[in-house]
Amino acid sequence: MKRALFVALSAAAALVPARADDWPMYGGRPDRNMVSGEKNLPEAWDAAKNVRWTADLGTETFSNPVVAGGRVFIGTNNGKPRDPGVRGDRGVVMCFSAEDGKFLWQAVHDKLPTGSAEDWPKIGISSTPCVAGDRVYYVSNRVELVCCDALGFSDGENDGPLKDEKRAGERDADFVWTLDMRKDLGVSPLNAAASSPLVVGDLVFVLTGQGVDDEKRTVKNPAAPSFLAVDRITGKVVWKDSSPGDRILSGQWSSPAYGVVEGRPQVAFPGGDGWLYAFEPGTGKPLWKFNCRAHEKLKADGKPETLNNLVAAPVYAGHRVLIAVGDNPENGDSPGCLRAIDARGQGDVTKSHELWRLAGQEFGCSISNVAVHEGLVYTAELGGFLGCVELETGKRLWRHDLLATVWGSPVVADGKVYLRTEDGHVVVFRAGREARVLATNSLPGLINGTVTVSNGVLYIAGQAKLYAVGR
Amino acid sequence: MRRASALLGACLALCGPAWGGENWPQWRGPSHNGTSDSAGLPLTWSETQNVKWKVPLPSWSGATPAIWGDRIFVASPSAAGSGADAPAGRTMARLKPEGQDLLLLCFSRKDGRQLWKTRLCGGNSQIGKQNMSSPSPVTDGRMVWALTGTGVLTGLDLEGKVVWQEDLQKKYGKFGLLWGYGASPLLWDDKLIVPVMHGMHTDDPCYLVAFDPKTGKVAWRVERPTDAKQESPDSYATPVPMKAGDRTDILVVGGDYVTGHDPKTGREVWRCGGFNPKGSEWWRTVCSPLPAGDMVFGCTKQGPFVACRGGGRGLVTKTHLAWTSAEVACDVPTPVSDGKYLYVLGDGGFMTCFDPKTGKAFYQKQRLPRGTYSASPLLADGKIYVTSERARTTVLAPGPEFKVLAENPLDDDYTLSSIAVSGSDLFIRTSANLYCIGKK
Numbered sequence: 001m002k003r004a005l006f007v008a009l010s011a012a013a014a015l016v017p018a019r020a021d022d023w024p025m026y027g028g029r030p031d032r033n034m035v036s037g038e039k040n041l042p043e044a045w046d047a048a049k050n051v052r053w054t055a056d057l058g059t060e061t062f063s064n065p066v067v068a069g070g071r072v073f074i075g076t077n078n079g080k081p082r083d084p085g086v087r088g089d090r091g092v093v094m095c096f097s098a099e100d101g102k103f104l105w106q107a108v109h110d111k112l113p114t115g116s117a118e119d120w121p122k123i124g125i126s127s128t129p130c131v132a133g134d135r136v137y138y139v140s141n142r143v144e145l146v147c148c149d150a151l152g153f154s155d156g157e158n159d160g161p162l163k164d165e166k167r168a169g170e171r172d173a174d175f176v177w178t179l180d181m182r183k184d185l186g187v188s189p190l191n192a193a194a195s196s197p198l199v200v201g202d203l204v205f206v207l208t209g210q211g212v213d214d215e216k217r218t219v220k221n222p223a224a225p226s227f228l229a230v231d232r233i234t235g236k237v238v239w240k241d242s243s244p245g246d247r248i249l250s251g252q253w254s255s256p257a258y259g260v261v262e263g264r265p266q267v268a269f270p271g272g273d274g275w276l277y278a279f280e281p282g283t284g285k286p287l288w289k290f291n292c293r294a295h296e297k298l299k300a301d302g303k304p305e306t307l308n309n310l311v312a313a314p315v316y317a318g319h320r321v322l323i324a325v326g327d328n329p330e331n332g333d334s335p336g337c338l339r340a341i342d343a344r345g346q347g348d349v350t351k352s353h354e355l356w357r358l359a360g361q362e363f364g365c366s367i368s369n370v371a372v373h374e375g376l377v378y379t380a381e382l383g384g385f386l387g388c389v390e391l392e393t394g395k396r397l398w399r400h401d402l403l404a405t406v407w408g409s410p411v412v413a414d415g416k417v418y419l420r421t422e423d424g425h426v427v428v429f430r431a432g433r434e435a436r437v438l439a440t441n442s443l444p445g446l447i448n449g450t451v452t453v454s455n456g457v458l459y460i461a462g463q464a465k466l467y468a469v470g471r
Numbered sequence: 472m473r474r475a476s477a478l479l480g481a482c483l484a485l486c487g488p489a490w491g492g493e494n495w496p497q498w499r500g501p502s503h504n505g506t507s508d509s510a511g512l513p514l515t516w517s518e519t520q521n522v523k524w525k526v527p528l529p530s531w532s533g534a535t536p537a538i539w540g541d542r543i544f545v546a547s548p549s550a551a552g553s554g555a556d557a558p559a560g561r562t563m564a565r566l567k568p569e570g571q572d573l574l575l576l577c578f579s580r581k582d583g584r585q586l587w588k589t590r591l592c593g594g595n596s597q598i599g600k601q602n603m604s605s606p607s608p609v610t611d612g613r614m615v616w617a618l619t620g621t622g623v624l625t626g627l628d629l630e631g632k633v634v635w636q637e638d639l640q641k642k643y644g645k646f647g648l649l650w651g652y653g654a655s656p657l658l659w660d661d662k663l664i665v666p667v668m669h670g671m672h673t674d675d676p677c678y679l680v681a682f683d684p685k686t687g688k689v690a691w692r693v694e695r696p697t698d699a700k701q702e703s704p705d706s707y708a709t710p711v712p713m714k715a716g717d718r719t720d721i722l723v724v725g726g727d728y729v730t731g732h733d734p735k736t737g738r739e740v741w742r743c744g745g746f747n748p749k750g751s752e753w754w755r756t757v758c759s760p761l762p763a764g765d766m767v768f769g770c771t772k773q774g775p776f777v778a779c780r781g782g783g784r785g786l787v788t789k790t791h792l793a794w795t796s797a798e799v800a801c802d803v804p805t806p807v808s809d810g811k812y813l814y815v816l817g818d819g820g821f822m823t824c825f826d827p828k829t830g831k832a833f834y835q836k837q838r839l840p841r842g843t844y845s846a847s848p849l850l851a852d853g854k855i856y857v858t859s860e861r862a863r864t865t866v867l868a869p870g871p872e873f874k875v876l877a878e879n880p881l882d883d884d885y886t887l888s889s890i891a892v893s894g895s896d897l898f899i900r901t902s903a904n905l906y907c908i909g910k911k
Contacts, residue, residue, distance in 0.1 A: 059752075116561070121701070122752065214561050299884075307565045331563045332843030332860070333819060364841060383841055384819060403836040405819055422773065423798070445749065447773070463749075 023454040024068035025130035026196035027369060027409075030258035031316035034371045036413035036453040043416065043428055044439040045469050051443070052457065052468040053101035056080055058092055060122050061461050062194070063138075067454035068131035071104065071150060072096045072468075074461060075138060077124030082106050083171065091125040091141030093173070095152065098455065101468060105152035107173030109140040117214035118143070118182075120191045126253070132199035132232065135176065137206075143182035143193040145206055145230060149174035161234075177235035181208045185240070186224035190214060190251035196313075198267070200258045200281060203238060204230045205267050210244070211251035222246035227256070227269040227277065229284060239284030241269070241277070248272035249307045250328055259316025261343045268321055268343075270310030276323055278343065290341050291350040292325050295359050306334050311367040312409075317377075317391065319344055320355060324366035326382060329407055333383035336365035340377075340394060356394025363387075369409040371417070373431060378410040378417050386410060386419050386429065398435040402427060407448035418451040418458065426451060426460065443467055492851075495538040495891040495898070498607040498655040499847070503711040504761060505807040507851035511895035514854065514866055515877045516908045523896065523907040526583035528576075529553075530569035531902030533605040533653065533845070533887035537615065538898065542586065542629060543578045544608040544615050545905060548595040557595040557602065566602075567885065567902065571595050573604055575617045577631055580893060583907060587631035592623040599650035600845070600887065605707075607655040609663070614684060616663055620652040624665065626687055635687030639667065643680070643692075647673025649755065653707035659721065660712075660734045662690050668725035668756075670697070670704025677704055677726060679737050693737035697726025701752035708805075713762035715782035722760040722781075724769045729760050731781060743779040744788040745795060746771045758801055758847070763808035763827055766793060768815075774800030776815060778830060794830030799823045805847040807855070812869060816848050816857055824871060833871035840865060840878060847889040849897075862886040862901045881906065 027034050042050045059079025065072050078090035082103060091109040096102060112119035119141045127139035136148045149159045153174050158165070162175045181187040190211030197206040210226045212219050225240035226248070244252070252272035258281065259266055267281045274293035279286055296305040307327060314323040324338045340355040368380035376397070377389040384406055387399040404421035411418045416438060417429040424446035430436040445462035452459040457470040492501065492509035499505045513521045529550040537544045548557060549570030556568045573595050577586040595603045603620030610616070614634065618624045622639035639646075646652045649671040657664045662681040669677060680692040697704050706725025713720050713731065720731030720740055730742040746769065747754040754771050761768045762781065770776045775795040783791045804816040813827040820839040825832055842859035849856040854876065855867040862883035868874040883901035891898040896909035 215558070217559050217562075328563070331565070333841055334843075401838055403821055403838065 021455045022068045023452050024066055024132065025198060026064060026066070026128040026255055027257070027313060030198055030200050032255070032257040032313045032369055033315045033317060034369060034409055034411040034450070035373045036411065038413050038453050038456060040456060040471060041414040041416065041453065042458065042469055042471050045441050047443055050469050050471060052470050055096050055101040055103065055466045057094065057461065057464055057466055058124055059464050060124055061463050062123065062126035063461070064128045064450050065452045065459040065461050065466060066129050066131055067098050067452060067459060069150060070098050072098050072459060072466070073129040073131060073136055074466060075125030075127055075129065077122050078108065079122065079464065083108070086167070089122055093125055093129060093138055096466065101466070103171070104154070105171045105173055107146065107148055107175070108167070109142050112142055116191060118189050118191070123192050126192055126194035128196040130197040130199050135232065137197040137199060137204050137232070139193050139195050139197065139206060139209065141193070143180070143187055143189055143209055145179040145181060145197065145204065145235070147176040147178070147232070147235060149176055179230060179235050179237070181228070186221045188213065188220045188224070192253065194253040196255040198256050198258055199232055200267070202232055203281060204232045205256045205258070205281070206230070207252050207254055207256065207269060209252055210248065211272060212248055219246045219248050226252055226271060227279070229281065241279065241284055243277055244271040244273040244275070249274065249309045254310055255313045257314045257316055259321070259343065261316070261319050266343065268314045268316070270312070270314055270323060272309050274309045274325060276310065276314055276321065276341065288343070288345045288347060288349045288353070290353065292323060292337065292339050294350050295337055295357060308334065308336060308365060313369050315370050315372060316343070317372040320391070322370045322372065322377060324363070324368065324370065324379065326365045326367040329367055329382055329405070334365045335360055336363050336381065338363045338366065338370070338379055338389070358389065358394060358396065362396060367407055371410045371412045373412040376431070376433065378412060380406045380408070380410055380419055382406060384421070386417070386427070388433065388435070397433050400429070400435045400437070408450040411451050411453060413453045420446065420449050420451060422448055492892055493894055494540070494612065495536070495893055496611060497537055497609040497658060498535050498709050498889070499711065499759070499805065500892065504763065505805065505847055505849055505889070506809065507849070507892040509892045509895060510852050511910065512852040512854065512892065512897060513908055513910050516879045518882055521908050521911055523909050523911065524583035525904045525906045526578060526585065527904055528900070529574065531567060531885055532900070533601050534607040535889045536891045536898050536900055536905065537608040537610045538580060538891055538893040539610045539612040541580045543580050543898065543905070544610055545576045545578065545900065546604045546606065546608050546617055547574050547576060548572065548602050548604050549574055557597060560596050560598045562597045562599055566597050569595065569602060573619045573621070573623070575608060575615070575627065575631070578905065583905065589627060589631040589633065591617055591619055591625050592621060594621040601651055601653055603651065605653035609656055609658045611658060616656060616658070616684060618656050618665060622646060622652065624656065624682065626684060637682065637687050639665065639680070643667070643678065644675050645673065647671055647675065648705040649702050650705070655709040657710040657712070657721065658684060662734060664710055664721060666695070666706065666710055666723050666725070668695065668704060668706035670699065670726070671702045679710070679723060679732065681737060691737040693732070693739070695723060695730065695739065697728060699726040699747065699754070703727055703747060703752055703754040705755040707755070707757045708759040711760055711762060713767060713781050715765070720781060722762060722767055724760040725756040727754065729767055729769050729779065741783040741785060741787050743783070743791055745775070745777045745779070745792045748775065757803045758805040761806050761808060763813065764810050766827055768806055768808070768813060768827070770801045772800065772802050776800055778827065796825070796830055799832070799835060803845045807848045807850045809850055809869065812871065814848055814850065814855055816844055818844055820844050820859065822857070822867065822873060824873070834873045837873040845887045849890045849892065851892055856890055856897070858886055858890060858899065860884070860886055862899070864899070
């Protein structure tokens with residue numbers, strides 16, 4: 001019954017964005033494929049040209065902005081307190097007017113007492129929020145899955161079940177419910193919880209952030225779930241899965257993706273053990289799994305060649321899922337692998353459902369999502385490359401050297417590919433089978449991140465500022 | 472006698488080349504700048520070509536060998552499996568296991584035979600990219616000194632016998648760096664100078680302390696103040712001497728400044744800012760300052776790369792900051808210069824060549840073989856040697872054009888140590904072996 005209900009809902013759910021021009025979640029859509037149908041987007045800008053507005057964030061920002069219903073939501077820290085009564089290090093989600101950047105409200109979370117082991121100082125909230133209707137979902141620095149009212153208290157209502165907010169002013173968050181994955185599910189993250197929730201139908205899917213212990217490098221509580229489906233109205237756990245168990249290599253900071261493959265809905269969770277796991281969304285029944293590190297050879301001492309795992313999110317493109325393997329970017333460049341998997345299988349499909357892969361000299365470590373557009377795959381490598389690969393064959397068409405580390409993901413829109421680099425540039429390429437740089441744009445204070453496209457505007461977050469760029 | 476030794480010290484540093492490049496007494500070599508006047512160095516090698524000898528080491532380390540005469544001094548943790556392994560703390564998951572002891576080993580320069588091994592102390596652990604053996608040993612040919620990341624400073628005779636030992640953390644309080652201690656001591660003017668620059672896990676001040684190298688008696692200790700916050704006071708950089716007119720300043724970088732100190736008293740003579748224009752609280756310093764001519768070069772994390780003129784007095788940011796580059800940065804590798812060209816190696820494998828006087832780039836961010844670069848480049852015998860963490864050494868031609876002369880792989884996956892030179896041989900320390908590489 002539940003399943004039938006889910007299937008019925010999921011057809012509608014694929015259309016979750018309230019407006020076609022919204023970008024309500026990480027990747028824009030549940031398939032996490034960062035392609036936008038917007039036109040007339042800016043190609044060149046600087047601080048004096050095409051910047052519509054600028055808003056202050058905290059002092060460190062690792063979340064990407066999302067846009068829905070005329071509002072922009074983003075995680076940051078409390079480095080520049082919006083509320084003079086709330087000082088000190090906190091995790092913060094801010095809401096701004098998309099039109100003019102006016103600050104509307106913020107959600108504030110205290111730091112965890114366990115410090116850098118689970119909640120890195122000043123990191124703020126790294127989760128990119130997901131907006132569904134009038135609700136905002138994100139993972140707090142306290143490893144809670146949080147549901148807020150997108151309107152805050154401005155609608156004159158205190159939405160519940162959670163109604164005893166400590167702060168309930170007009171610029172405070174109206175929390176609807178929270179699920180404490182650390183306390184209630186035994187999850188322990190490595191340095192930070194950062195997953196971006198995914199809402200499809202009545203369910204929120206999220207990686208809990210379960211990771212190895214900061215000192216011992218082993219998983220404290222392997223039975224605690226890595227993957228979660230939660231009722232988006234009540235905040236109750238619908239199903240959970242702890243498949244990566246004690247094989248998690250470091251952290252799990254990635255996010256799930258959703259696709260309907262030949263009529264079969266599925267949600268894919270990237271595991272910290274390097275496996276990609278697909279489940280039936282409504283029930284959590286395992287569908288298929290794929291070992292994305294299967295290409296690695298053991299070294300002479302019997303140890304794995306790398307400890308790469310899955311930091312990027314998977315991307316659904318038709319019957320395919322694409323994902324790159326990578327590692328904590330602080331560990332530097334290493335050999336990686338880009339994988340295209342046939343998502344129609346059942347069980348362990350590592351041997352049977354590999355479509356193609358790029359590895360070794362052909363593809364370095366990556367923490368970026370791919371973008372798939374008109375039969376071409378745009379793919380970034382941590383070492384500083386944007387590449388283009390044929391979706392059908394896996395044949396590499398081009399690889400452009402950006403000469404700067406890349407953490408963010410390429411976004412395809414308006415015939416262009418936008419990619420941010422650690423040098424603070426947004427490099428704009430012409431989409432297509434040949435590499436062509438159209439512009440390299442700079443704004444003050446940018447480092448890593450991904451461009452968000454909505455309503456003819458590019459939203460670009462620096463560490464301390466949010467820029468809205470549009471013609 | 473004391474005077475003679477001071478003279479010897481001065482000569483080593485300033486007239487390093489005159490010593491024929493036989494010795495590599497401390498981390499950045501005889502001239503404190505990663506250059507050597509050695510000739511006849513090899514251009515190409517591999518596991519089967521131009522390896523004169525190689526000797527297995529107990530464990531991996533960021534420390535560079537020190538060489539004097541027939542002796543090579545190597546800091547290392549004990550081997551994994553010899554008792555309990557060192558605890559793997561907050562670290563990159565791929566670090567190899569190793570033992571808990573911290574050792575100084577001595578090998579024969581001629582054939583790699585191990586001459587002796589002395590246990591300095593216990594307490595090895597892993598943190599970030601390093602273990603507790605990152606500081607490089609220092610020698611003057613009569614004694615050798617070793618510092619550990621746990622703060623144990625030891626003076627030994629050339630036979631490995633401990634002459635004196637001091638525990639800095641016991642004496643002055645706990646180190647408070649986010650990623651563990653990693654600076655090497657500087658031997659200068661008959662003093663062994665140790666910087667302790669920290670802030671992340673401590674409210675104690677940063678300080679410099681100088682010891683009598685022969686006895687371990689403290690010659691002076693000064694605080695080295697900074698207004699940097701959180702992690703930004705942390706520095707892993709080694710001090711270096713710089714000639715400025717008739718005086719020599721000891722350069723110390725960290726906490727958003729480079730400072731020049733009087734070697735006799737430790738007193739701060741000047742300081743220059745410009746390293747952290749955005750005021751980040753995560754701007755720890757790893758690479759050491761590089762003096763070249765009357766200029767000092769330095770960088771923190773993603774930059775800017777900073778060039779300032781030495782020889783000033785007081786706060787000289789306004790008057791002596793010569794140029795900066797927002798486009799180029801080196802986080803871990805210390806740059807190298809022959810005075811005419813300045814070579815800056817970015818950690819992602821990007822090479823830049825500046826005019827050191829003007830900051831004009833002859834070439835900017837040319838790509839080396841893919842990988843992470845932690846070792847500092849060596850400039851010697853008309854070649855620039857740069858080694859990746861995977862132990863692949865690219866040899867470049869010096870000058871205003873980017874030109875790769877050779878690429879030389881060795882079998883390894885975690886090389887942090889910079890190359891040392893003696894005579895016509897290179898000494899490369901990978902995670903597993905010490906190699907003597909020279910034309911056969």
